[in-house]
Amino acid sequence: MNGEGNSGPVFADPITADILLSVNGDERPITVDTRETLLDTLREHLDLIGAKKGCDHGQCGACTVLVDGRRVKSCLTLTVTVDDREITTVEGLAVDGALHPMQAAFVERDAFQCGYCTPGQLCSAVAMVREVADGWPSAVTADVSGPAALDDDEIRERMSGNLCRCGAYVNIVAAIKQVGS
């Protein structure tokens, strides 16, 4: 009776790959289904549950992690594609038990309420401050050929890939501004 009457598509067996993942400085050998996203690998197989699954479609930013220092959506990243990249999750931001300055600023400025989006906000903010320092323009940069300041408008625009349904945005902007200036 197995499978009979099932109107869904009939799939072949999963295809797997053996890879070495570098996460927060640790090398982790792992066998992954090619369909697996980095978000699922982190949460389901590596016990790193900091990155959160919000929309799972690249729209909410709760899954944001750093790959080779750049912020990306781990829900749209297939794990098999990042086997030799350096992955940093929110668990890897603190050094020797000391909070990353961005984490400390979020605490000081009360930049969260329920906390679900916070790991993504933190990873995004850490990388975003570096993008500004590197001179990357944004949609609100008046002169796209020149540098940008880290003012409130710039922070809001550059963090638009991270939603906070509690609406802690005002304090998130303040925390990021404190670290970036």
Place this chain on the structure above:
Amino acid sequence: MRPFAYERATDVRSAVAACVAGTADGAGAVYLGGGTNLVDLMRLGVVSPGVLVDITRLPFDEIEETAGGGLLIGAGVRNSDLAAHPLVRRRYPMLAQSVVAGASGQIRNMATVGGNLLQRTRCSYFQDVSKPCNKRVPGSGCPARKGDHRNLAVIGQSEACVATHPSDMAVPLAALGAVVHIAGPGGSRQVPMPGFHRLPGDAPERDTVLEPGDLVTAVEVPPLPFATRSRYRKVRDRASFAFAVVSVAAALDLEDGMVRDCRIALGGVAHIPWRAERAESALRGSPATEAAFAQAAAEELAGTTPLPHNAFKVPLARNVVVRTLLDLVEAP
């Protein structure tokens, strides 16, 4: 999601060969760039390849100056790097502005130039496998005409499809006459924009002129000195991280209050980035005034055939063209 084999391409020839080969059971192969659109479509069941050919390790991540003063942009260049490049920002401000107007910081770090050109429409029926859609399942019908089409096309659409192309970056590229470099099973070729994307006609399943196995390797932007006076303006439903309702890329070459030359393209209005050639020819040699800009925009938009819920896009596009050109006149 259907299980798929993963192959990491190390050179163009093997990438194309892997894509042409597909799978033994006939399931197709597709190239994987940044994955920001493709992975989502695979999860939604809109696309179900048997093989994923990862092209992100190919040496297509450079931006080089061409002999004539243009730029050759590798197809694997990330959107962030394109927008941050000093020559892009200085020579083609509208191109840099269009890229940062799209998506979010995280997505721009992932998305590639080639993938940006090849992203699929965000028409809600295309993305919903429980609904008919001629683009997804040819011949199944188009519910958008009588349904949700507020964000869809007002010009160049067909009975079969009223989808819009979602790219911001493609709009200034169409205005600039960028040339898409392609490697395929039969060799290499170059296709200028406009001409790379297709109007839907009776084959809306084909977004572009690419044939099976074709791989976009680079986009060449020709030199255009007056593009230093250019701008991309995007109207959207919220301030950030939303697709264009209407957008305009425009460049102006002014002399003594007259338009010597210009480039104009529209986004959010058609199945392709819409080069406004009628408006351009109307403006060449005319005074750089609001009245002339309005007249040129009206001529371009005379051929629109909007649907009941997107007719607002026609006056919106006209006003955005006029305002953008006026901004360029007033720019230092």
